[in-house]
Amino acid sequence: MEKCIYNNSNGLWYELHGDYYMPCLVIPEEEVHTIGIWGRKHQQYLREHRPIIYSNLILSGKLYSYLADIDTQARNKLDLLVIQLAEKEGINDQLKEQNQLAWIGAMNNIRNRAEEIVLNELIYGEDAV
Template structure:
């Protein structure tokens, strides 16, 4: 029996193991990116609560690009929220200062 055979109907190679031919499946190589805090949190969430999606991403070789996209979105959202909250804080400080001036000059004068 041949060690390897090719099946034209599905385009897969098969390797002989004992008495059986098993498909030669290889997970595609993926470019690995450094993982940050948002990547790790989302990866842990996928492992615990969405295991089918996690396995699909791992087997398709898309996990790291998916996590990198999530990390980029999270960082952009964080920057936007920090800017918006800083603006709100500044406006509250201005309003409080204006009320103090009105109280000091008009109400309690």
């Protein structure tokens, strides 16, 4: 029996292991992507609540690029929301100069609300997948 054979019908190589031919499957190498907190939270959500989608992303070799993209989107949206909410509520440098504690409290409040919006829309929402 030959050590390796090629199947024209499916385009796969098979290697002889004992009495059986096993397909020579290789998961493609992924590029190195930096994944931040938002990507990790979405990864945990997929692993726990969407295991089929999570498995498909792993098997297709697209998991880390997908998570890096989600992380970038979430960070950009968070920054934009903080700026927009601060402008809408009149939180500016003048308040920062007059009363730093009030400015810090207001900005922390805005950031927490913006994080909740990002979590609900991008990380855990139905549109997140």
